[in-house]
Amino acid sequence: MNNKESIAVMGAGIVGATTAFYLSAAGYNVSIYDESTGQATSAAAGIICPWLSQRRNKQWYQLVATGAAFYPTLMHDLNEDLTSSSIYRQAGTLIFKKSPELLSKLEKLALKRRELAPEIGELTVLSPTEIKAKLPLLETSQSALFASGGARVDGSLLTKKLLNMAISNGAKYFNEKAELTITDKEFYSLSTSKQTKQYSTVILAVGAWLPEVLEPLGFSVDIRPQKGQLVYLEVEQETQDWPVVMPNGEIDIIPFPNGRIVVGATHENNEGYDLSVTEEKLDLMLKDAAHFAPDLTQATFKEARVGTRAFTSDFLPFFGEIPDSPNLYVASGLGSSGLTSGPIIARILTQLIMGEKTDLPISDYPVDRYIKKNNLLKPIKTRNN
């Protein structure tokens, strides 16, 4: 098994870590490079509930719906028990709308989508009393739609598990920034402050940092960063079975086991790669959350996290081989739903590398729409918003 070709995975967020896990499990020699600063995956809120989005793009919906359906397989492959895993749990999602009419419209959409996506699970409109029984912190006079298949995932725990499994499969992990150079047609070099190594295949899973990696090599890259901040609180109740709450508005409330509750997140388009915590933004989110769950004002503040999402100009992700660069693979632009789509994107990249049939047609997510080779080998200015 161990004489399979050597593959480097650059970036170990959800895409890179899942790719490394499946390739190492298939016997490839995998090296993982990750700088980890600003990583979106470990700062993410953790909502897996794509079916009720109002977004109309079919390719995007197909990707996130397939991604949500793939989670139980991923958990099985990681030997995680679906009923007790602290990484991923289908505790359901509660969705609020501005008016009873909009709620009933949402219910109709959900029932229609369930015909092709049974993973949505049971759909029930819950009264304020039924809502309180499911999540005692919530104080509301509104009804909400409950989708039992909605899930939460702890991005940080998930990538740790994927990386540990990859390492136990023989993968090497370098916690360092790497620089890519294209040495000749058969090999790519990755350099860190300590070493330079050559690989026959490289996967660029660097999220929002793709322009920094490819532009010095003469590519232009349609990716811009978006800053996201969120807050971790702690309450004294047991929160393991509480559903995710998606109130009408910017913020969501995501309960994790052992009293942990995440409130977030911001979507800041003009901050570039900034990772500073801004207290006013956190206060605003907490105020919004207290509107639905007044007792959250008594919760203990644990920490704030900041991550950088990657967006393309048409908000669609892309993945596959970079044209005219054989065995140089890429995935980016996962935006606000990358915890949902990341694992299936990674799985598809590994299927491409192994020459297997892909779970979705990759022509729906074309790389050449977002990455173009320039004639001049000059770095191109990064967009600043």
Ligand SMILES: Cc1cc2nc3c(=O)[nH]c(=O)nc-3n(C[C@H](O)[C@H](O)[C@H](O)COP(=O)(O)OP(=O)(O)OC[C@H]3O[C@@H](n4cnc5c(N)ncnc54)[C@H](O)[C@@H]3O)c2cc1C
């Ligand atoms: C606040 C917030 C909340 C979110 N909530 C949700 C949610 O509820 N549901 C959902 O589905 N999605 C959510 N997302 C989106 C999701 O987190 C991302 O789309 C997804 O994690 C992107 O994964 P990735 O692997 O592409 O990139 P990342 O997770 O950003 O990983 C890229 C990695 O590459 C590393 N890297 C970059 N350059 C180099 C280099 N030169 N050398 C080595 N390493 C390098 C980075 O340090 C980083 O670790 C959220 C995102 C944020 C920020």
